[in-house]
Amino acid sequence: MSVQVSYKKQFVLGFLLIIILIGVIEISVRVYEATLPECTWINSDVFENNQTSKKICQDLKKIQYQYLGNYLLLEPKQDDLTFTTSSHGFRGPEFEIEKEPGTYRIFIVGGSAVMGVGASSDEATIAGFLQKSYDESDLNGKIEVINAGVSGAVVFEETDMIKEYLLQFEPDVIIGYDGGNDARTRSFDELPYFKNNQLFGIFKMSDLTIYRTPFVLNDFLNDFLSRSYHQAADDNSEINVMVAENWKNRWLDICKLGNENSFSTIVAVQPTLVTSSKHLSNDESKYVKGTSWESTTRNILETMGDFLPEMNKSCAQTADLTNVFDSYSEPLYFDDIHVTDKGNKIVAERLFEISYPILKNKIKHGINE
Template sequence: MIKKILFGIILLFLNIVFVEVCLRLFNYVYPTSIFYREDYNQYRGIPHSDSYGFKLNAHGFKDVEYNIAKTPGTYRIVGVGDSFTFGVAPYPYNYLTLLEDTLHNMSTLPPVEIINMGICSTAPPHYLSIITDEALPLKPDMILLSVFVGNDIAESSRDSRKRKLFTYSYLASSVYYIYKVLTGLSQNGTATAYGKGYVYCDSCSTLDPERYLDIETQRSYVFCQNNTNFERHVQDALSYLHKINNLCKRRGIKLVVALLPDEMQVNTDLQKRVLAKGTLAAAAWDNEQPNRVLRQELEKANVPVVDLLNEFVARRQGPPLYIPNDSHWNIKGNRVAAASLAGQLPSLIAGP
């Protein structure tokens, strides 16, 4: 009996080792974001892969191919950010695509080119690396850095960047990924892979409603007054933003930061449900806190800030601006963001 148990344990161990080796070989040939990497390339798109009928470029960015050398007379902007910038909506409706079309056709401006370098699941620590490694060699005139207040503050913290134990095993990482998919996604969700092989649905729910509410509730601490975690984490985020600013200054590049609002700042219904589910009292809720702190600190450093919160709040009574149970903008939200940026960037492009 003991021999059988020992044989079973050895066989199980060998199978685990075999699967682990196979997963590592597979990831070596076909890199995937399921498995841990030290840098932002873990989440980079696969070059030339499909996203709602649009082919990612040779660098894995959701944009057309670009030349390293800038066309003389062209004003080059590089857009950096997370999945908002990469774009959950199809490429033609992405806010940077729409913004480029608008600015390019303004007779008062030189021809404007926007290169989208958005990578899903990235945050300010990654933005610094992306700008250093990939944006600066393109000699841009402006870096348009999109900061999503919903998670960019939290994901700048030292705690969030500690490597989790299960990530050391590819098998455990696979099991965790399957668990997340099975427990998180709704039956009719279509944005699982942000376009890879799916038909885009602007009104389909992505996550299970309770799962989405859990995510928003976890993020809500950034709206809590006198919250020590927020105060610590926002300083971590600002430290990276200041490094990016100093880097741009040394190169003579204009840095503009766009602040992207979380849905619970805009959708009062969602905000009430977050307050009911969490421990944060309504009296302690400060809807503008993360935007205000980031804006004030960046403006002290002479960094222009385009805060989209008021524009989105002003339209909260109209058609939805976010995909259901998904913190990303729908097509309408992308249009609102593009129009707001197009109203403020021309003076920054023309100015000193």
């Protein structure tokens, strides 16, 4: 009997020690998060004041994601000063799954540039500015513009999300604004290995939103593996063409899917600092090093642009926006790919010009009403 009691005490003691250890780690993690260094771009000349950039930085660090198969979504119902999400996992206001009569939906798909890293509010993202343009337009239908951007997404994740998740929301137009992440990471696998690694899956505990330790471990692992992946990104010309071809083929699949399911697909190659011919500010010029990595990134994006005429045969419209900022002299970039509110507005204005005739035609003929 005494031996059994001893085993029970050891078990209880061991269990308590584990709980205490978990608690100590969690406290340490929270202290670490509270004292994280500020984003390197807070004092960039692209921001009007660093109070705004500080708040953007703080909110970005708190963003949570959910893992659904081969793609990510934002955790629903996040609510910070500059960043909110709907119950469906999209940045921006709430909406119903089923459309009201006379409603037309535009989804913008892409990475962090679409999600709005650097935007001062949900309304200051590309989707937010595009929504404002449609609200002020002369179209009779109700237009809903939905931000389906997810930080770090590549074309494989984006197109899987469209096929497996977005279609239930009855899109009328899907805009793909991307290419930058694929070109920068040289993504030619179904998923970069740092996103498809078995160890990475151990930390996929996004439902435990109160418990911060898994998120921090996840960030550490993701950062370590992604850095290794980027360093190993090959400048082999054959691989680089493969990256662009895979991007093209993935979007052609969506364009054809849209033709079969009555939604129109617009594909736009996004700008990055290395594709731009704009006058660079002092801070912008710090992110252009003249390296072979930058040259290869530019070449891949240019090859994507070269594919657009071919893609026009199946897609509703395509656009090469890699030089969309060239005529602007003021600072727009705060790193090599992200812009602030002004840049988002410029892109949104161009996407409005491209998408407006398509929406007008759908409304005129009552398509998908």
